[in-house]
Amino acid sequence: MQRTRNKLVMVGDHIQLPATVFFPYATQTKYNRSLFERLIDNGFPKQVLSIQYRMERNIRKFVGQTFYEDLLTDSTLNKKNIDQSNIFEIFDKSLNFSFFHLENSREKFCPYTKSYLNELECQAIIFLIKNLQNKIMKFINPTNSNYYLDIQTQLNYKFAIIAPYKAQVKYLIEEVDRCIPEYKSIIEINTVDSFQGREQDIVIISCVRSNSNFYNNEQMNCLGKNKENIGFLNDFRRMNVALSRAKFACFIVGDHFTLSKNKYWEKLLDYCKNLNNFFILNKEFLEKVKYNSEFDYLGLLSKRKKINYDKKINKLSNKQIDDKNGQDKIKSLNKEDLKVEEDKPYRSNS
Secondary structure: OOOOOOOOOOOOOOOOOOOOOOOOHHOOOOOOOOOOHHHHHHHOOOOOOOOOOOOOOHHHHHHHHHHHOOOOOOHHHHHHHHHOOOOOHHHHHHHHHEEEOOOOOOOOOOEEEEEEEEEHHHHHHHHHHHHHHHHHHHHHHOOOOOOOOOHHOOOOOOEEEEEEEEEEEEHHHOOOHHHOOHHHHHHEEEHHHOOOOOOOOEEEEEOOOOOOOOOOOHHHHHHHHHHHOOOHHOOOOHHHHHHOOEEEEEEEEHHHHHOOOHHHHHHHHHHHHHHOOOEEOOOHHHHHHOOOOOOOHHHHHHHOOOOOOOOEEEEHHHHHHOOHHHHHHHHHHHOOOOOOOOOOOOOOOO
């Protein structure tokens, strides 16, 4: 920079990850800012490169509106690649940006690593991946759903699971190795920070933090303003990095009540609800479907998007899980019983 005479052009993104700072005084004195942030805060001219070449429209729209003043647009090449892809023949395109709320989820603090993990979130992520894999296998060979294929060579779609905490990443790696070892070659697991600058076809984000139902009333009063702490997730720049890694689909797994205390995450939750893509999972449900390889969860969600999301429907769908012909019965359910509302948008009452 010292050798520059007249003009210096720098390329980067000041709305992505800054340096990690643990000392509160450093944050108060703005030592946590990147060089780009310092330049922009001091009025240096900037030019926004607004054409993006990665994300599908639903993902790009939220990222653009929330972090980039709604300036992002899709390149014609990106649209062409998405249109030519057969991935949305495998699952409903309208589900490609979804939030899965886990009831009774609970974070665990690891004192040795000073990090957090969430076992139920890991269980839900394994379930989602297995469901997607089953749909891919049926798409390739619909006559035999149990037929094993190396889907990496057949469709070349890959998954990324990213989490803000190293303890969760370690636990996810162990569980993937234990539960679905045959798919390790197409699943990449890492922290959000380590995934900056990367991309993947389908990204699943494990939010980890879940402490809204963690403490009793007396403990909550003692915790005061820190009672809804979400740690690394508080930084909107880390959130931006996590959400903008996906090309075709981004699934977020977390605790709605904990995350909604942050304005950016609350905006994400509202966005998913407006897309009709806010879904609820719980431990009992995951245990029921754990060994049912034929259960098409994403297919069921696609059907339920045209249905009022109320307790009656929850009970109906759970009843189907125990029935061998449950998926066939869903097609024959009475429209009046299901209260189909074709013209009205889906909204969760959560």
